[in-house]
Amino acid sequence: MRALPALTAVLPALLLGACAPLQQVIQVPQVEVQGVRLTSLTLPGGFGRAPVANLTVNLRVTNPNPLPLRVANLAGSLIIDGANVGDVNFPNVALPARGSADQVAEVSVLVTLNTAASFLKVARGQLVTYRLDGGFTADLGPLGLQPFGPFTLSQGQWKQDPIIPF
Numbered sequence: 001m002r003a004l005p006a007l008t009a010v011l012p013a014l015l016l017g018a019c020a021p022l023q024q025v026i027q028v029p030q031v032e033v034q035g036v037r038l039t040s041l042t043l044p045g046g047f048g049r050a051p052v053a054n055l056t057v058n059l060r061v062t063n064p065n066p067l068p069l070r071v072a073n074l075a076g077s078l079i080i081d082g083a084n085v086g087d088v089n090f091p092n093v094a095l096p097a098r099g100s101a102d103q104v105a106e107v108s109v110l111v112t113l114n115t116a117a118s119f120l121k122v123a124r125g126q127l128v129t130y131r132l133d134g135g136f137t138a139d140l141g142p143l144g145l146q147p148f149g150p151f152t153l154s155q156g157q158w159k160q161d162p163i164i165p166f
Contacts, residue, residue, distance in 0.1 A: 026138065026146070027064040029071065029095060031153040033132060034058040034102065036078075037160055038122045041111070051111040053119045057088050059103045059154075063095035069138055070094050072145055076134020076153050078109075080118040085109055088132070125162035131155040 035058040042052045057078075063069045071093040077084050086109030095101050111119055121128050135149020 030062040032060045033154040034060050036158050041123045053109045053111050055107045057105045060100050061093055062100040066097055068097050072137045072139045074136040076132045079131040081128050083115050083118050085115040123164045127159040130158045
């Protein structure tokens with residue numbers, strides 16, 4: 001019958017922990033860009049067709065928590081050399097407890113006058129810096145959907161083989 005004193009010592013700590021904000025109890029998953037690849041860059045065409053940059057973005061999302069976690073939506077803005085070039089979205093990422101999951105997104109981004117220079121640098125094989133700013137919504141089951149962010153999810157340098165000869 002010694003379980004009762006142990007339970008009375010642990011119960012207040014659990015109740016106080018339940019009062020803490022969820023973002024302090026849940027450790028934020030880590031997002032690492034494994035690779036970004038510009039797969040094609042179209043130029044303006046006839047009939048008002050806008051130029052488009054097609055990208056493949058590979059992420060590894062790691063869950064440091066002891067319980068599985070489902071990220072209902074991980075979204076961010078891709079910034080190249082300081083210019084916001086477009087948004088990426090990774091819906092429904094299932095993360096194992098203290099594990100990771102790889103995600104791939106195929107993204108089409110309209111090329112504007114402000115972003116054309118950044119995409120041309122990448123297409124020519126020149127080094128650029130990138131940043132992925134955003135956040136995510138975690139599905140915590142009975143606790144509901146909880147937003148995290150905004151913050152910088154990942155950043156680094158990007159250089160690939162040229163895809164255009166000029």
